Amino acid sequence: MENREISKAVITRLPRYYRYLGELLESGVERISSNELSTRMKVTASQIRQDLNNFGGFGQQGYGYNVKYLYTEIGKILGIDRQHNLIIIGAGNLGQAIANYANFEKRGFIIKGMFDINPRLIGLVVRGIEIRGVDDLEQFIKDNDVQMAALTIPKTKAPEIADRLVNAGIKAIWNFAHVDLNVPDDVVVENVHLSESLMRLSYRVCSMQDRKKEEERKARGES
Amino acid sequence: MENREISKAVITRLPRYYRYLGELLESGVERISSNELSTRMKVTASQIRQDLNNFGGFGQQGYGYNVKYLYTEIGKILGIDRQHNLIIIGAGNLGQAIANYANFEKRGFIIKGMFDINPRLIGLVVRGIEIRGVDDLEQFIKDNDVQMAALTIPKTKAPEIADRLVNAGIKAIWNFAHVDLNVPDDVVVENVHLSESLMRLSYRVCSMQDRKKEEERKARGES
DNA sequence: TAGATTGTTAATCGATTAACAATC
DNA sequence: TAGATTGTTAATCGATTAACAATC
Numbered sequence: 001m002e003n004r005e006i007s008k009a010v011i012t013r014l015p016r017y018y019r020y021l022g023e024l025l026e027s028g029v030e031r032i033s034s035n036e037l038s039t040r041m042k043v044t045a046s047q048i049r050q051d052l053n054n055f056g057g058f059g060q061q062g063y064g065y066n067v068k069y070l071y072t073e074i075g076k077i078l079g080i081d082r083q084h085n086l087i088i089i090g091a092g093n094l095g096q097a098i099a100n101y102a103n104f105e106k107r108g109f110i111i112k113g114m115f116d117i118n119p120r121l122i123g124l125v126v127r128g129i130e131i132r133g134v135d136d137l138e139q140f141i142k143d144n145d146v147q148m149a150a151l152t153i154p155k156t157k158a159p160e161i162a163d164r165l166v167n168a169g170i171k172a173i174w175n176f177a178h179v180d181l182n183v184p185d186d187v188v189v190e191n192v193h194l195s196e197s198l199m200r201l202s203y204r205v206c207s208m209q210d211r212k213k214e215e216e217r218k219a220r221g222e223s
Numbered sequence: 224m225e226n227r228e229i230s231k232a233v234i235t236r237l238p239r240y241y242r243y244l245g246e247l248l249e250s251g252v253e254r255i256s257s258n259e260l261s262t263r264m265k266v267t268a269s270q271i272r273q274d275l276n277n278f279g280g281f282g283q284q285g286y287g288y289n290v291k292y293l294y295t296e297i298g299k300i301l302g303i304d305r306q307h308n309l310i311i312i313g314a315g316n317l318g319q320a321i322a323n324y325a326n327f328e329k330r331g332f333i334i335k336g337m338f339d340i341n342p343r344l345i346g347l348v349v350r351g352i353e354i355r356g357v358d359d360l361e362q363f364i365k366d367n368d369v370q371m372a373a374l375t376i377p378k379t380k381a382p383e384i385a386d387r388l389v390n391a392g393i394k395a396i397w398n399f400a401h402v403d404l405n406v407p408d409d410v411v412v413e414n415v416h417l418s419e420s421l422m423r424l425s426y427r428v429c430s431m432q433d434r435k436k437e438e439e440r441k442a443r444g445e446s
Numbered sequence: 447t448a449g450a451t452t453g454t455t456a457a458t459c460g461a462t463t464a465a466c467a468a469t470c
Numbered sequence: 471t472a473g474a475t476t477g478t479t480a481a482t483c484g485a486t487t488a489a490c491a492a493t494c
Binding site: 012078079093147178192196200 | 229234235237238239241242300301302303305307315316317319320321323324326327330331332370371394395397401409411413415416417418419420421422423424425426427428429430431432435
């Protein structure tokens, strides 16, 4: 069997399809055509069909897609049908926000533990999860079959902890620290760089302002 | 003057350049060539030069780029030299995490206020900022010249609040709710869909597992 | 001046969109 | 069967990379 590499752009869109299908499912819609979905999601129908056909033919000519079936299948593709054991390193507000987000557990992400360096936090309990010191890290990962770690610690500590996680056998890092991590090829890192996201917003709001001023100037007669 | 539209891909990369240049600056590096930067950032030198030249010629032949100058210029492009007045709607862990992230203020993002619907949170003070009820929203936005809002509330409440923000004159929404917002063309929305980010991580770790199993199978003789 | 490195044009690559035959 | 809509091939569009002349 040929190993068709799926493009990054497709993978980025997949969870959004999943979200929309979930909403359709909740509102009792049974079937949907690529065309109607395209209107709702503001993407082209062609793109939807192309994206889905990377993974197989989920639809039926003349009918469209069965919402429940497609929802389930995309869930499988995303690995949401499997269980992922997760730890959170960094029990500050961001770490706690993740721990408190109940929906994650619904989708197979089980938070096995929380860790922090700050001794004042160690021993506290968040959502039934005790905050531990990082000394226990390696042993805990082995004992609890942990594959994923969310890194919500300052950038100065992140590379060192990332190395320890990798050595302890972690396969995926959800990185919120403002630094790029160096990991082996078989460990995946998903970055959430909030400050970069905010800068993009800043860029866009500024260029929107500039454009408006430009238009106003033109409206008042060419400059 | 022609209004060259900058591609989204370029804007996505810009904050990352900014981060690397900031680190170089801190470590005392004065000048850098696109080639050396490309090695550090793991992108092509060609891409760096193309990206920068969307905004003007910041380098010098035979020399490279002056780190401090380029850092400042990218800051200007991103609008970080200007002041952005920000409010946070939703004073849960995520809202508090944002409020507590000091670096934002360093880059011109001033948190003017926090709001919540939960009466038990109203009146509490986070980082010197009092949490208010959403009744005050419109008045507060006008009084404090607020242009940006971070939405860290559940998806059920988000569309309604977004409408109110838009009507009150907000120009940019940093949306953490798991829903796509409908806003006029001149309002910009930057989405941070954490659950989608986690699903991408899940996809990637699963497909990595599959690939490994495939390889193992091949290594044990073709199946 | 010679060497280095940019700015920019041209070539390549990949992703998106359009079109349509296949088929439910 | 006729109509609808997919799956898939072909055409277009845009983004990335390569190459090199300009220039510090």
